[in-house]
Amino acid sequence: MEHWVPYILLFLSALVTTLLTTPLASKIAWKVGAIDYPEKRRINKTPIPRMGGIAVFLGLFVALLLQVFGYRYLGWPFSIMPPRSRAISYPLLGLAMLTIFVTGLLDDKFSLKPHQKLFGQVLAATFAACSGLVIGNIVSPFTGEFIELGIWTYPITVIYLVAYVNIFNLIDGLDGLASGIAVIASFTMFIIAFGGGRFDAAGLSIALAGACLGFLKYNFHPASIFLGDSGSMLIGFALGTISLLNVTRIAGLTTIIVPLVIAGIPIIDTFSAIVRRMRGHVSIGQADRGHIHHRLIAEGFDQRQAVLLMYAWTSVLCIGSYVMTQVTLWPRIAIFFLLFVISALFCRHLHLFEPVLLHHQDPDTGDDTLITPDDPAFKAEEDKLEHHSHHHLH
Template sequence: MSYHVPDWIPFSCLFLASLAASLLMTPVARKIAVALGAIDKPTGRRVNKVPIPRMGGIAIFSGIAAAFALQYIGTMSWGWPVVLVPSPKLNVNYWMLVEAFCVIFATGLLDDKFSLKPKIKFAGQLLAAIIAVAGGLVIGDISNPFGPGFVSLGWLAYPITVIYLVAYVNIINLIDGLDGLAAGISGIASFTMFVLSVMAGRLDAAALCIVVTGSSLGFLRYNFHPASIFMGDSGSLTLGFALGCASLLSVTRFAGLTTIIVPIVIAAVPILDTFSAIVRRTRAHVSIGQPDRGHIHHRLLDEGFDQRQAVLVMYGWTLLLCFGSVVMTQVGTWPRVVIFAALAVVSFLFAKHLHLFEPVLLHHYNPRTGEDELITPADEDFEAEAVKRSEQHWRERDK
């Protein structure tokens, strides 16, 4: 005798499964990281004062894998609703999506162990995105906001989707700088996407979102300050990829402009952090891949906040943006424009207050080597010494 299982039961089970698996696997991940020597040691740019293992992504990925194993069993044996049914306008091969997740996780795991060169790590991200797109996860035509009909992307939809996924991967990676920051923001963003996906009837996206929420919160138990483990690239790349995929799954083949903008608003904090890093490094005439201490969390620490306070401020900022994104989906066109503009202005003013776009990378002439050396404000003693040497060099030269 068949019976209908309410949707909330599978979603609750998926959340609890991912939460429990992540909780149980985090101590295991820490032991693996120690055994493999995947340790973040204190440096002038890092905020940790003691060595911390960095393979927390093992726990995060385990939470996702355990939950979807449960979903498969529930669908096949317990009469759960079939959530792996895409929009009628999409044709997603979910096994290829699983392959893409494995590739992005493996890329991060290898980077945690071997500190891959940027080009190799980018190649792994690109491969994962291409596999997902080849599996049918593609941004389609977009409704014309200025009139009837749709804007057809044609073949451009494929490279645009690849770029979108790679970008989402990196915005979480770049914001992972304080205890609990990336995990907490990912949890808030994924739960917001879960709510929106349920409201839109997108069960596959909702399932992925609630699983990411559980996995993030389970890991956060050990990652919140003072952290005993970092997620590393194995975690940040996996979370970024999951959020990017979830945002695309919740969009129909013919997407409204709002459904494209909302995921960007939800992730606005890490997006703004990434954009400001590109601007200030460009202004400093250095590679955009050059690390610095100009990220949002660094600026908050410089403002006098401790780690917990800085993280909570960024949680609050993200919650505000997520609340605004939910409201945007429930109102008309012009109210949406007003809400979006208000959120953008508030975020810009906060970014300006924190001086996010001002360069923090400095150059000083080193008379010992005869070369121009790059120094960051984190290296205070070295910077002071460099300034002294530079001044002495020019005084001697002027004599």
């Protein structure tokens, strides 16, 4: 039991801190004008403050202070302090976390342009990679040989972290959705990290679970505050960091797949959005109402039901990912394939890859406009796209 005490205290410190500071984050958001007002694409019907990331960040920060104190004075295991075999600069990793948080704060307040936001994300990921948090060499599960990334180690790590940030940023579309998925994902990563002796990953993941659970009290439907980019980007970056702490330096290829399965829903949502927009010949950055949560609402689920269904789907993926870490290669591949098929059937049922926006040239004005399925011209444009697709195939 004594082995669990530090982690229980880390969890509780982050949970209580976030519970106490979320009302403060709400006041700050109102004061600086970081508010989500109702509009066509948004679900909320009333103005909601969006700087919840402040409370999540403070929860993680207090847990960090407690960890340092516990390590130095109470004989806790290293959850932040590295062993000799691990050359990671934790102050630089902390700077990376601060950078992503500040980028999100600035976006919440000023609505940064996409390239400005991307710059902050890349800068934070670069700090993390320079701290020693890199994917490193990969072991082939079939031959046991090393796949050396060499000079590509750092750019691949940066791309991985930036991708993790953005998939969680995109999934944050319903009350309690991103924060709840983060609780399930981070708790799963904690169990995997603790079982594998990766105590730094275990410490960060259990603190993140506590912070997100504390925030969920205010964020579950009907939400009184949103994560904002300060929260969703921080959570995505923290989960990406935890997944890399679990596999740093040398990793099995299937081990790297596990954190991707855990984040399966945000990854599916992002991938389907890219495919959907490419099929509709619209910009990949063009917002639409084709995300998983939009589709579930359109199916007749209310906000709570849609979120709980996505929690359940995430839980299935997380249980599967944990079992994958406990079995040999071929059962692991079989489980991955089963989870893939289940998710694929769900995606097909929700029509996730079908466009909800199409480019259309107005015959009267000649202007290039976006149309939705509600417009009479949508069906004609869709048929035209299908015709072109078949023509190219033949």
